[in-house]
Amino acid sequence: MLKIGVIGCGFIGGQICKAIDKGIIDAELYALCDSSESRVQELTASLKKYSPTSMTIEELLQNVDLVIECASQKAVRLIVPQALEAGRNVMVMSVGALADEELRERLFTLAKQNNCKLYFPSGAVAGIDGINSASAAEISSVTLTTRKPPMGLAGAPHVKALGIKLETIEKETLLFEGPAAEAVKAFPANVNVAATISLAGIGFERTKVRVIADPALSRNVHEITVEGEFGKLSTRVENLPSPENPKTSYLAALSAISTLKKILSPVQIGT
Numbered sequence: 001m002l003k004i005g006v007i008g009c010g011f012i013g014g015q016i017c018k019a020i021d022k023g024i025i026d027a028e029l030y031a032l033c034d035s036s037e038s039r040v041q042e043l044t045a046s047l048k049k050y051s052p053t054s055m056t057i058e059e060l061l062q063n064v065d066l067v068i069e070c071a072s073q074k075a076v077r078l079i080v081p082q083a084l085e086a087g088r089n090v091m092v093m094s095v096g097a098l099a100d101e102e103l104r105e106r107l108f109t110l111a112k113q114n115n116c117k118l119y120f121p122s123g124a125v126a127g128i129d130g131i132n133s134a135s136a137a138e139i140s141s142v143t144l145t146t147r148k149p150p151m152g153l154a155g156a157p158h159v160k161a162l163g164i165k166l167e168t169i170e171k172e173t174l175l176f177e178g179p180a181a182e183a184v185k186a187f188p189a190n191v192n193v194a195a196t197i198s199l200a201g202i203g204f205e206r207t208k209v210r211v212i213a214d215p216a217l218s219r220n221v222h223e224i225t226v227e228g229e230f231g232k233l234s235t236r237v238e239n240l241p242s243p244e245n246p247k248t249s250y251l252a253a254l255s256a257i258s259t260l261k262k263i264l265s266p267v268q269i270g271t
């Protein structure tokens, strides 16, 4: 049975572990790692079937078949190269880290050299399947418009750097417009989806992103528009935010669970 190690025991990590524990994913939950040991202990206590071992990153990488990163972009830089060098397959949630071209090339090269798989779930958006298909021909433009309740953008470097007072925003306000390469640095915990879209489509420089704070919203809304030789594609999701971490949408955790099911299934549906 596939041995899984989860790095990051927050909302997404918790949902993945609970899905394995309930038997929704036919794999063994072997190890957990978090910079906060109390998070590991709380999550372990909530499980019924498995009692995964709390490990350091180095121990975890030596003991599992599949490493799941659901921690932070910083953690991707630290963990994923080591995991690939150790010959492990890796699922990455903090995809924004791959806006760094040097890191991206290094990870893709290591995956190839070590015969490993790197998985990037669709996350909180719909339409990655269509972008994948469309990219088999020319794509001329890709735009992501992300709207979140203002406090769902709290702590973002862009918000801090510009001194934006999110609590005083009274109407829909455009906070950022620019390439995905800049968006994922400006909002590292809000638009990882822009990185996934860039990887699937036309890259981090040509993918355009708009981030809007809207006090009228209670959901995280992501709209994608793609034009190319295939025609035009538009998607819109209205995501319920996680009650534990309002920056993250529930769909993002479900996409990780769904990707795990796909990895384990002999039947593959969708691009």
Ligand SMILES: NC(=O)C1=CN([C@@H]2O[C@H](COP(=O)(O)OP(=O)(O)OC[C@H]3O[C@@H](n4cnc5c(N)ncnc54)[C@H](O)[C@@H]3O)[C@@H](O)[C@H]2O)C=CC1
Binding pocket: 007, 008, 009, 010, 011, 012, 013, 033, 034, 035, 036, 039, 070, 071, 072, 073, 074, 075, 078, 093, 094, 095, 121, 122, 123, 124, 125, 188, 189, 190, 192, 193, 196, 244, 245, 247, 248, 249, 252
């Ligand atoms: N690809 C996508 O569509 C989406 C990606 N994300 C990203 O996925 C990641 C996880 O999201 P959530 O579960 O909502 O976050 P969370 O904040 O609920 O949990 C993250 C956990 O990782 C731990 N952590 C952080 N850095 C670490 C490190 N270097 N080593 C070990 N543990 C570390 C934290 O202590 C925390 O327990 C975040 O980076 C988030 O931005 C979130 C939503 C959508």
Ligand SMILES: O=C([O-])CC(=O)C(=O)O
Binding pocket: 123, 124, 188, 189, 190, 191, 192, 193, 194, 220, 239, 247, 248, 249, 250, 252
């Ligand atoms: O969960 C979401 O709505 C999107 C998100 O935070 C991200 O892509 O980083």
